[in-house]
Amino acid sequence: MPRLHSLRNFPFAERIGYFEEAIIPMKSWRIYYGAFFLIALTGCSTSQENTLDGPTSGRISIAADNTLFPIVDAEVDIFEHTYHQAQIDVKYLPEVQAFNQLLMDSVHLVVATRLLNEKEKAYFAKIKITPRVMQIATDAMALMIHPQNPDTALNCQEILKVLSGEVTSWNQLSPNNRTGKITLVFDNANSSTVSYALNLIEKKQLPPNAYALKTNTAVVDYVANHPGAIGIIGYSWISDYDDPLTKKLRRDARLLSISPCDSDSPVVEYFKPYADNLIGKLYPFPRNVYVISREAYSGLGSGLSAFLGGEIGQRIIKKAGIPPYYKVEYNIELSSKPIKVE
Numbered sequence: 001m002p003r004l005h006s007l008r009n010f011p012f013a014e015r016i017g018y019f020e021e022a023i024i025p026m027k028s029w030r031i032y033y034g035a036f037f038l039i040a041l042t043g044c045s046t047s048q049e050n051t052l053d054g055p056t057s058g059r060i061s062i063a064a065d066n067t068l069f070p071i072v073d074a075e076v077d078i079f080e081h082t083y084h085q086a087q088i089d090v091k092y093l094p095e096v097q098a099f100n101q102l103l104m105d106s107v108h109l110v111v112a113t114r115l116l117n118e119k120e121k122a123y124f125a126k127i128k129i130t131p132r133v134m135q136i137a138t139d140a141m142a143l144m145i146h147p148q149n150p151d152t153a154l155n156c157q158e159i160l161k162v163l164s165g166e167v168t169s170w171n172q173l174s175p176n177n178r179t180g181k182i183t184l185v186f187d188n189a190n191s192s193t194v195s196y197a198l199n200l201i202e203k204k205q206l207p208p209n210a211y212a213l214k215t216n217t218a219v220v221d222y223v224a225n226h227p228g229a230i231g232i233i234g235y236s237w238i239s240d241y242d243d244p245l246t247k248k249l250r251r252d253a254r255l256l257s258i259s260p261c262d263s264d265s266p267v268v269e270y271f272k273p274y275a276d277n278l279i280g281k282l283y284p285f286p287r288n289v290y291v292i293s294r295e296a297y298s299g300l301g302s303g304l305s306a307f308l309g310g311e312i313g314q315r316i317i318k319k320a321g322i323p324p325y326y327k328v329e330y331n332i333e334l335s336s337k338p339i340k341v342e
Contacts, residue, residue: 055303057085062301063098064090064111065192067216067234068139068289070243071320072111078316079307086300094190102294108301109293111308113139113192113234116292129294135325136308137289137317140273141196142238144223144231144253151177152254153270156261156284162230163197165207170228183229184210185219193232196287217249224252234287235273239321260284275323289325 052058064072069092076088091101095112102110103123116124116131124131143159145151151174154162161167162182170177186194189212197206213219216233223231231253238249257270261284269282277283291308295301307313314324 053300055298055300055306056083058300059087059089060108060300061089061091061106062109062111062304063101063107064092065095065098065113065234066092067095067187067192068111068113068236069216070240070245071137071139071236071289071317071322074316074320075308075313076304078312079304082307082312083303086303088300088304094188095192095195096190102292105294108295108299109291109305111136111289111291113287113289114195115290124294129296132291132293132295132302132305134291134305134309135288136291136313137325138278138323139287139289140235140278140283140322141193141285141287142233142235142273143256143258144220144233144238145256146179146223146227146229147252147254149177149179149227149254150174151179153257153259155259155268155270159258160201163206164201164203165209168207168209180228182209183226185222185229185231186210186212187216187219187233188212188214192287193234196285197232200285217245220249220253230256236320236322239273239275240319241321258284275318275321279323289322 053060072090072092076090080086080088091098091107093101095114098110098112099116099120101107103120115133149170151170154173158167158173162173163184167173167182169181170179184206186197188194191212194206194212198204213222216237219231219233220238223229238246238255240246255272257272259268259270260282263269271277271282273283273285278286291305293301293305309326311328314326314328317324318328
């Protein structure tokens with residue numbers, strides 16, 4: 001059985017917030033792709049002649065939030081197959097460690113579900129680097145329950161009470177639910193899902209019944225064997241229906257449906273974090289996915305960023321089952337020919 005690590009005494013010096021900043025207005029991917037790639041080719045303060053990598057060649061390290069592994073892994077795989085002289089070494093890390101790598105200049109960019117916080121912005125301002133920030137997709141915080149749990153839908157306020165520790169047993173949510181005590185299970189104490197949950201409840205620590213494993217798959221495995229558990233993972237781990245791992249995880253555990261937090265409708269509706277529900281802002285726990293680059297020249301990080309925001313990169317995200325940020329256009333050509341009757 002996976003070992004659980006309590007989050008009760010895990011110190012958070014400050015609540016990790018999500019900043020409402022306008023990065024780039026919604027527009028066709030073609031416009032942004034061209035503009036971003038032009039910037040990448042132009043460079044900023046360092047000449048490409050002083051580097052060993054260019055937009056489509058060389059070798060660099062990047063960091064990615066490990067809750068985003070499925071989409072980042074697919075993107076990097078296609079990028080390297082497209083540009084044979086490029087090699088991207090990806091460090092899949094919990095959110096806190098991923099941003100630390102970016103600050104220490106150990107990686108060229110990070111793929112994450114939050115923007116830079118004020119301290120991080122101040123640090124980059126001090127060293128006179130202006131990070132490039134681009135949203136590429138919308139993921140979600142997904143909640144998984146045991147397949148035999150009779151409560152398949154909860155409202156937003158009930159979820160917040162569970163996360164804050166006000167509700168600790170299933171019969172507090174439904175008197176007839178005999179499942180027992182609720183156990184909250186996250187993938188890592190430094191995970192982006194932990195910081196997202198803390199942001200939702202506006203607290204610095206989770207309740208005593210919150211625990212951390214090591215991976216998102218371990219979370220689902222734990223839920224599959226413990227009827228009272230709620231597993232909290234990144235939705236992109238289970239969004240691609242063609243992926244064998246997704247099929248297994250969906251068999252082992254069930255997605256919880258949740259009502260919007262601010263609905264005034266007398267009829268309560270519940271939604272799962274499907275792409276259409278994220279686009280329609282019906283599912284209450286979306287997470288934006290950003291690329292944040294500190295690269296100050298036209299290097300491989302700039303090329304990868306342009307790829308993620310371009311047509312192929314956005315199609316990969318759409319195929320993965322989450323909404324891409326930029327509009328993906330499909331051109332259908334119709335032709336008519338006379339039917340030959342014999």
